[in-house]
Amino acid sequence: MTTYTDDSLRGYGHRIYERDNFTCRYCGVDGRTSFDVWLTLSVDHLLPKGHPLRDEEEFMVTACKFCNTADNHYFTKYGFSFDGMTPDELVERRRKYVHAVRQQYCAFWEENVKAISQ
Numbered sequence: 001m002t003t004y005t006d007d008s009l010r011g012y013g014h015r016i017y018e019r020d021n022f023t024c025r026y027c028g029v030d031g032r033t034s035f036d037v038w039l040t041l042s043v044d045h046l047l048p049k050g051h052p053l054r055d056e057e058e059f060m061v062t063a064c065k066f067c068n069t070a071d072n073h074y075f076t077k078y079g080f081s082f083d084g085m086t087p088d089e090l091v092e093r094r095r096k097y098v099h100a101v102r103q104q105y106c107a108f109w110e111e112n113v114k115a116i117s118q
């Protein structure tokens with residue numbers, strides 16, 4: 001079997017996607033529904049660079065690429081502490097910031113993309 005050690009989708013991230021049912025932990029998009037959706041999956045680190053637990057698998061979750069990069073100054077912007085929280089608590093805390101950015105993009109899409117395609 002070929003191994004894809006440098007490759008998130010087929011390699012190191014695959015176990016994390018499987019654990020999370022190939023579903024973005026922030027928006028719920030499901031990579032099992034189509035190849036196109038699966039291509040958007042990525043590994044999201046719940047802890048900032050330099051944190052000793054950052055690269056532990058339990059502190060990495062499945063996120064679509066948009067949610068992974070939405071509000072990407074999250075680690076420094078709000079002055080949060082990241083110690084002593086469970087992975088689920090970290091996801092819950094970040095989700096509302098990700099959703100706020102998604103809603104701004106949705107409004108743009110409705111005005112500038114959807115409106116001209118009808």
Ligand SMILES: [Zn+2]
Pocket residue numbers: 024025026027028029063064065066067068
């Ligand atoms: Zn998402």
